Amino acid sequence: MKKLITLSMVLLLLAGLVGCGSNQPAATKDKGSGKALQVGIIQIVEHPALDAAREGFLEALKKNGYEEGKNLVVNYQNAQGDANNLQPIAQKLASEKPDLILAIATPSAQAVAGATKDIPILITAVTDPVGAKLVNSLQKPGTNVTGTTDMNPIKEQLELLKQLVPGAKNIGVIYNAGEQNSQTQVKKVKELASGLGLEVSEATVTSTAEVMQATQSLVGKVQAIYVPTDNMVVSAANSVVQVADQNKIPIISGESSVVEKGALATIGIDYKKLGEQTGEMAIRIINGEKPQDMPVESQKEFSIVINKKNADKIGVTIPEEVLGKAAKVIK
Template sequence: MKKLLSVLLSALLLVSLFAGCSSGGAEGSGSGSSAHKVAILQYMTHSSLDNCTQGVKNALDAAGIAYDVQIGSSGSADADCQSYAAQMVAGDYDMIIAVATPAALAAYSAVQSASSTIPVIFCAVSDPVSAGLVQSMDAPGNNCTGTADSFDVAGQVDIIKQLQPDLTKLGVIYTTSESNSLSQLERLKAQCATLGITVVERGITEASELASVSASLVSEVDAITNLTDNNVVENMSVVLEQANAAGIPVYGSEIEQVKKGCLASASIDYVALGERTGQIAVDVLGGQSAATYPVVTVEDSFKVVNTDVASQLGITIPDSMSDVQKVTTSVE
């Protein structure tokens, strides 16, 4: 009797966790004609990851595949994702699609801990090899594959130099526990070294440190550039507040950040990245092996400038950037 009661309680917990658009991180579900059903785990809410998830849903909707979505909450995203991932593995799902490196690590760990055969498809993981999700980009080896967003460091530095040709010190804030940020930081420093630019880096362990770190950094640099760091992107308004007060440009890592007040970016299309991830998921559900499906790296970027911010900072957009996409600040 006690065993039966335990089973019933577990079932009720799964139902409450994934039903509809409830609170506590739930982001609803999508119905489909396919016999398959997948769980989507998004690390936290911010524009880049929201666009990724929308792209994934676009692909799954087109294939008629049902899904449930869970999103980690600000301030507790790591713990949330670990809890959600464990519930997803215990639930009646054929696959987990994880958006962002921390979510992918949580999903992969939950699958491994349960000795499950559920494939994990990741989206927007900059360095899945260093993260331990795959053995190599061409031959993942594990029951795990997906898409990597290769931040266009060279393109980012180029647009910064075109807008600020006299720049010599570039600031960057990153989360020390985010492996994607660490790999991007090394690439940024290498690129800047070839141009005589000094990178002034500041690591944080949690979002609450951003205000003080930003306030200090703006007095030491000519500009700040974002990486695809989840903590920084989610709390970008904190960085912008300090930078704007000091008249220091902030460069975003994708277009949505530029629309919200960053000066410019060499941006990846994250909706398209999500759609490519969703197609990989469809292929794996159709019989292809995640262990042998090569990781798809998206490297294409486009340059975008916020003309409102450029005007406010007194920065002239040079003729060499006549073909750049121009946006204005969106008020939410």
């Protein structure tokens, strides 16, 4: 009798192990199955644009029935601006085998893509996924990575700069030369600038502590400053604004959070909407689609944001036609 009971227990145990070891993809999980969706999030640094992308992503999941505290478990990790933290964070996230990982910004995406080739990875706030070697192409990623790109409408941004600062001949660009996304943007700025009668002066940084000095190096050389969506520089945007205000230099930025901090204007991406768009792509993966077959998406509509308060402070007149098109005017 004891032998029969023991055999039954062994068989039950084996059946349980087989069930636990099932490699059923996360995509087939049902919201009502009782098993929470496990999502890892890796972010290079906290600043308003990247935070908004994360919030938008989670809101999209909630809208589709996945909510923290109910059927969604989120492991959010932030490198606090230190690239050396990314690899151990990425490796730990991958070892925990979540159902999917959200990587916010290029360095985060590169770290986690190097840590796993199996777990679906959604990227957002990544300017050049192909150049960063995250996907084979935007239309056919061919890897476990897909998501959204935040490539700026740089041509439109430089045209806005010319409208607001018609006398500009030389513009300064401040960026971290170690960021792939920034390299891509600055290359594009230089390609487009000559056609608009602009010369470009570069000021590079390797830490947020260098941002103020880099901005000061442009004083007397440029009539305007362009700030790309560079994570390091945006994190220290207050330093750029401080120096620019003191010297009455207009700032055109790649995204609106810098305008909120005192830059003159942008025509750019709404990062919360970009995060929501990424979240909708995550739902498609949860429902069975494969990232390697899902084209990387970009935002189709861009918004003008004007800081009228800054314009008045530095003596820039905003044309009425620009004000009329603005989605937001800070007064």
